[in-house]
Amino acid sequence: MNYWLMKSEPDTFSIDDLKRKKREAWDGVRNYQARNFMRDGMRVGDGVLFYHSNCAEPGIAGLAEVASDAYPDPSQFDPKSQYFDPGSSRDNPRWMLVDVKFVKKLKRTITLDELKNHSAVAGMTLLRKGNRLSVMPVEAGDWKYILGLE
Template identity: 85%
Template sequence: MNYWVMKSEPDTFSIDDLKRKKREAWDGVRNYQARNFMRDGMRVGDGVFFYHSNCAEPGIAGIAEVATDAYPDPSQFDPKSQYFDPGSSRDNPRWMLVDVKFVKKLTRVITLKELQAQPNLTDMALVRKGNRLSVMPVTAAEWRAILALE
């Protein structure tokens, strides 16, 4: 089993939205490294920290689970979508996504500042300055350490 952080702006899609919908396609990822994590690394059943980004208090708001293997993101083919990519084709899709399903909302948001203050999380990609990936791996030790903070 692998573990991941997936970031979303809560004004766009929050842990409460996922709770209400139960399952959602994680579309719109347009970074090759993040795409590769979804395409090559994610497997059904992997754990996901749902991270609220670009908000007053960024942090981990909930837990989700990878519900599907990666498949082509249909928004890349839709000229009306903000995620349309004219260079991508159905025969050779450039962008992938996975579906995630709701597991639980945390009793409180574990803030980025709190994560950065943990000595055992200093190597975690999420807490390193300048890391703007929307999808990134989490080690099993990091997963356990963060769960213990709740």
């Protein structure tokens, strides 16, 4: 069992949206490293920290779970989608995604600002300067520690 952090802009798709929909295909990832984590690293049942980015209160807003194996992101084939990739083909899809299902909304958002003040998690990928990955691994120890902060 592995742990992950996935970023979403709450204006686009928030933890409340996931709660309402129960399950969501995590489409639109167009970064190779993030894709590789989904394609090669994720297994059904892995834990996911649902992170709100690019908003008033950036931070971990809830928990989710990997709910499918990786499969081709349908939006890459759709010319009307903002995620359309003319360089990809159905025979050899470039972008993969997983489904994610709702587990819980945290009682409060554990903010980025707060995490920065805990030296125990200072090594997290999330906190690395200039980090822009939208999907990244989380170490088991960091996962446990963060859940203890709620």
